Amino acid sequence: MNDVIKLLKSHRSIRKYSDREVDQKMLETLIEAGQSAATSSFIQACTVIKVADPESRKKLCECAAGQEYVVKAPVFLVFCADMQRHQLACEMHKAHMLSGYTEQFLTASLDCALFAQNVLIGAESMGLGGCYIGAIRNRIGEVDKLLGLPEFVYPLFGLCLGYPAQDPEVKPRLPLSIVFKQERYSDDDDTALIREYDETVRRYYKTRTGDIKDNSWSEQISEMLVKESRPHMLSFLQSKGYLLK
Amino acid sequence: MNDVIKLLKSHRSIRKYSDREVDQKMLETLIEAGQSAATSSFIQACTVIKVADPESRKKLCECAAGQEYVVKAPVFLVFCADMQRHQLACEMHKAHMLSGYTEQFLTASLDCALFAQNVLIGAESMGLGGCYIGAIRNRIGEVDKLLGLPEFVYPLFGLCLGYPAQDPEVKPRLPLSIVFKQERYSDDDDTALIREYDETVRRYYKTRTGDIKDNSWSEQISEMLVKESRPHMLSFLQSKGYLLK
Numbered sequence: 001m002n003d004v005i006k007l008l009k010s011h012r013s014i015r016k017y018s019d020r021e022v023d024q025k026m027l028e029t030l031i032e033a034g035q036s037a038a039t040s041s042f043i044q045a046c047t048v049i050k051v052a053d054p055e056s057r058k059k060l061c062e063c064a065a066g067q068e069y070v071v072k073a074p075v076f077l078v079f080c081a082d083m084q085r086h087q088l089a090c091e092m093h094k095a096h097m098l099s100g101y102t103e104q105f106l107t108a109s110l111d112c113a114l115f116a117q118n119v120l121i122g123a124e125s126m127g128l129g130g131c132y133i134g135a136i137r138n139r140i141g142e143v144d145k146l147l148g149l150p151e152f153v154y155p156l157f158g159l160c161l162g163y164p165a166q167d168p169e170v171k172p173r174l175p176l177s178i179v180f181k182q183e184r185y186s187d188d189d190d191t192a193l194i195r196e197y198d199e200t201v202r203r204y205y206k207t208r209t210g211d212i213k214d215n216s217w218s219e220q221i222s223e224m225l226v227k228e229s230r231p232h233m234l235s236f237l238q239s240k241g242y243l244l245k
Numbered sequence: 246m247n248d249v250i251k252l253l254k255s256h257r258s259i260r261k262y263s264d265r266e267v268d269q270k271m272l273e274t275l276i277e278a279g280q281s282a283a284t285s286s287f288i289q290a291c292t293v294i295k296v297a298d299p300e301s302r303k304k305l306c307e308c309a310a311g312q313e314y315v316v317k318a319p320v321f322l323v324f325c326a327d328m329q330r331h332q333l334a335c336e337m338h339k340a341h342m343l344s345g346y347t348e349q350f351l352t353a354s355l356d357c358a359l360f361a362q363n364v365l366i367g368a369e370s371m372g373l374g375g376c377y378i379g380a381i382r383n384r385i386g387e388v389d390k391l392l393g394l395p396e397f398v399y400p401l402f403g404l405c406l407g408y409p410a411q412d413p414e415v416k417p418r419l420p421l422s423i424v425f426k427q428e429r430y431s432d433d434d435d436t437a438l439i440r441e442y443d444e445t446v447r448r449y450y451k452t453r454t455g456d457i458k459d460n461s462w463s464e465q466i467s468e469m470l471v472k473e474s475r476p477h478m479l480s481f482l483q484s485k486g487y488l489l490k
């Protein structure tokens with residue numbers, strides 16, 4: 001196993017950080033590494049906004065279910081899917097951009113995810129740790145206003161970065177044979193494999209919490225999915241010019 | 246700049262491969278590296294299908310605008326967003342999964358992208374090269390049938406992998422200040438920066454094609470976006486149980 005594979009396989013979310021600052025030059029290197037990721041048809045549809053202002057951080061934290069590391073992390077980045085610059089490109093050539101397609105929502109979002117993953121891996125290679133903050137979508141409209149995002153730009157997720165002040169265990173993942181299939185999809189063995197995996201996850205939580213949390217993967221998932229999933233998302237995204245057709 | 250940053254910044258799509266095979270063990274290591282990526286609320290919503298069968302490859306190639314590397318690459322993977330296993334988890338606990346939310350489409354798709362980017366970076370660290378194939382979405386319904394994907398599973402993109410038999414230049418990206426903003430969104434300077442970047446891209450294409458391709462970024466984007474973007478995507482995804490609300 002080479003060092004990069006080791007780095008990738010040692011990922012865990014870091015939510016506590018030392019006071020050590022992350023300088024802007026280092027951050028720029030990471031953003032450039034993000035830009036180097038593949039981009040669908042060269043659209044380059046990701047914009048990153050660094051939020052340092054304490055008042056803005058507090059507001060973002062409130063939007064993100066009060067997760068305190070949104071305030072405390074040395075660096076907080078918001079990844080935005082951005083087709084505003086494509087609108088500019090079209091205007092430069094007096095072309096009329098056809099917008100609203102689900103496909104555009106997908107490619108712009110994927111571009112951001114590939115970009116962000118490069119940033120996080122790059123950060124981890126430099127000794128930083130981080131944690132994606134999907135919870136900014138809890139109150140995405142407020143995040144959108146706070147950042148002053150125009151039409152065709154929406155906030156996808158946040159990313160906390162900093163030097164780790166904790167060393168959590170790597171969380172066990174689903175068995176390989178569930179997620180890696182050959183030639184065609186089959187889920188014949190999946191229920192049995194999930195049952196097995198459930199015990200692994202239960203042990204992980206018990207160890208980590210000193211027997212307080214006693215929960216399996218399938219329990220956790222089933223408890224989560226009987227609830228609504230951010231039902232405001234569709235109308236918000238449509239208000240930004242996406243998912244209209 | 247450390248080796249990981251160097252690796253990330255040296256990415257370019259590889260579309261020509263030597264005959265050297267990629268063994269299954271190596272591939273499994275890469276898939277495990279993919280699984281190690283962050284996953285939204287621990288949903289682990291990515292399934293990878295390896296397609297080796299020559300007839301299936303030929304069919305996938307036809308679906309993907311005839312890009313011949315889909316047939317010729319030593320490895321072809323299809324990344325699928327998968328909430329079928331969450332349906333199984335809910336059934337195990339007699340819970341009724343609430344589905345159809347745009348948010349679920351987004352989180353499942355993002356999970357896949359983070360996973361895939363780990364696979365590609367891992368592959369590149371082992372001397373392989375690769376290329377994402379978004380064009381399988383040109384005829385996504387046929388790809389879906391070929392792979393036998395059940396409800397709540399849809400193919401997002403393909404990934405060709407193999408040992409490189411070409412050494413293309415790294416493609417220049419947008420100026421850092423367009424994609425990296427501070428505190429709030431502003432695009433005041435973006436048109437000027439795009440004009441500057443346009444010349445960089447024009448030079449890149451001219452050098453690469455021996456003066457045949459004379460195209461700027463904004464030209465390329467504006468030519469692309471006056472056309473429809475896979476208008477079948479919304480109804481296809483809805484047929485799979487996504488984007489219904």
